[in-house]
Structures are given as C-alpha cells and as structure tokens.
C-alpha cells in the first residue's frame with residue numbers, strides 16, 4: 001500500500017510542526033504550507049510550500065492528487081477589552097482563523113475525496129467552551145470554526161471526516177507572551193486542574209489520532225485537550 005500523504009497548513013512551528021514530525025516519523029509523506037521558507041531541519045518525507053494563506057488562496061494544482069488528511073493550524077490569540085475591538089481587528093481574526101481555513105480545505109477537498117477516507121482537522125480554543133475575560137474576538141472566531149466543523153462533518157460524510165481540537169494554553173511561539181517568565185508559567189499552570197500548561201506533544205498526539213485510521217468512526221467532534229480547564233473545577 002502507498003504511504004499516506006497529509007497536508008498541514010501551518011506546519012513550520014508550534015503544534016503544526018509537532019504534528020508534522022509525528023506523521024513523518026510514522027512513515028507518512030507530509031506537505032507543509034507556511035509563510036516561512038523551507039525548513040532545513042525538516043524530515044526527508046516533508047515537502048514545503050511557501051504561501052501566506054490570508055493573501056493567496058491555495059490552488060488544487062499545487063497539491064497532491066490524493067490526500068489522507070488535512071490540518072489547518074494558523075490561528076491568533078488577540079486579547080483585549082471590547083472597547084478596543086474594531087472592525088479591522090475582528091475581520092483580520094476571522095480571515096486567518098475561518099475564511100482561510102475554508103479556502104485551504106476547498107483546495108484540499110478533491111484530493112481528500114480521492115483517498116476515499118480523508119480526514120480534516122481544525123483548531124479552536126478552550127475559550128469557546130469557557131467564557132474568559134478579554135477573549136471576545138478569539139472566542140467568536142473559534143466558535144465559528146466549531147460550528148463549521150459540525151456542518152462540514154455532515155456535508156462531507158461519509159467520504160471525509162471533519163474534527164476539531166480545542167487546546168488550552170500550550171507552549172508554542174504563539175503563546176510565548178503569556179509564558180515568558182517562570183512566574184507567568186507557574187501562575188498559568190496553577191489555573192489548570194492538571195497543574196501544568198500544554199506542550200506541543202499533548203496536542204499533536206490527539207491531532208495525529210484524529211487524522212488517522214484509529215479515529216475512522218469519529219467525525220463532527222470538538223475534542224477539548226486543555227488540562228481539564230473547560231470541564232473540571234479543582
């Protein structure tokens with residue numbers, strides 16, 4: 001049987017990179033899309049397309065003919081009070097988190113359908129299930145992504161499964177500003193029932209599971225990988 005092939009938009013660092021490494025190490029080919037130039041330390045099974053997906057939509061012709069899975073990882077954590085929200089900030093968050101996610105999936109869809117059992121994965125946030133102060137814009141756009149996940153799971157079933165992970169605070173370049181000192185790290189860890197913030201592996205392992213054949217009966221789900229934050233009071 002041919003090796004599986006995955007498309008990871010946003011696989012150059014953070015959670016996406018963790019997912020790419022996992023997939024490549026398990027013998028799959030991976031196409032990564034990000035704004036960066038090709039990563040010199042990437043696994044030999046990884047190829048790279050440089051593209052800012054908010055500026056230029058991916059084209060079907062740039063992608064493999066057959067894809068077993070697709071993950072869309074770009075996202076934002078822009079926090080602030082409602083008085084500081086404006087149209088530009090909200091539109092920019094919606095573009096990156098939702099519009100470009102849809103456009104990338106549209107480009108990948110013929111190849112996902114061609115595989116007969118494709119899987120798509122989006123990333124939400126713990127701030128959708130639990131109201132958090134200052135999170136208005138990010139929780140609104142990620143909430144849209146959760147609705148999109150369930151709608152597309154219905155529309156694309158049974159050929160393509162569609163799921164979403166809602167991570168809690170996870171140590172990546174995106175969250176650096178919230179974890180930039182030991183004090184911040186221990187204060188954030190203390191807020192979680194499991195008393196630590198997330199690491200890339202915590203999320204990447206769930207992502208690989210949801211994209212793989214072991215999750216072949218799972219679709220339309222938002223899986224909350226957040227140290228217990230959204231469900232447990234400790």
Ligand SMILES: NC(=O)c1ccc[n+]([C@@H]2O[C@H](COP(=O)([O-])OP(=O)(O)OC[C@H]3O[C@@H](n4cnc5c(N)ncnc54)[C@H](OP(=O)(O)O)[C@@H]3O)[C@@H](O)[C@H]2O)c1
Pocket residue numbers: 009010011012013014015016017033034035036051052053054072073074075076077123124125126166167168169170171172173174175
């Ligand atoms: N980290 C957290 O605490 C946390 C918490 C809740 C939810 N999440 C969500 O989880 C997902 C992954 O988060 P992360 O922390 O791994 O993010 P990250 O460290 O910022 O990584 C994002 C990835 O997307 C790429 N990217 C960003 N903008 C892009 C664009 N316009 N065009 C193409 N590629 C782009 C980045 O590569 P380049 O810079 O090379 O383009 C990078 O590979 C996001 O959707 C985020 O909202 C994260």
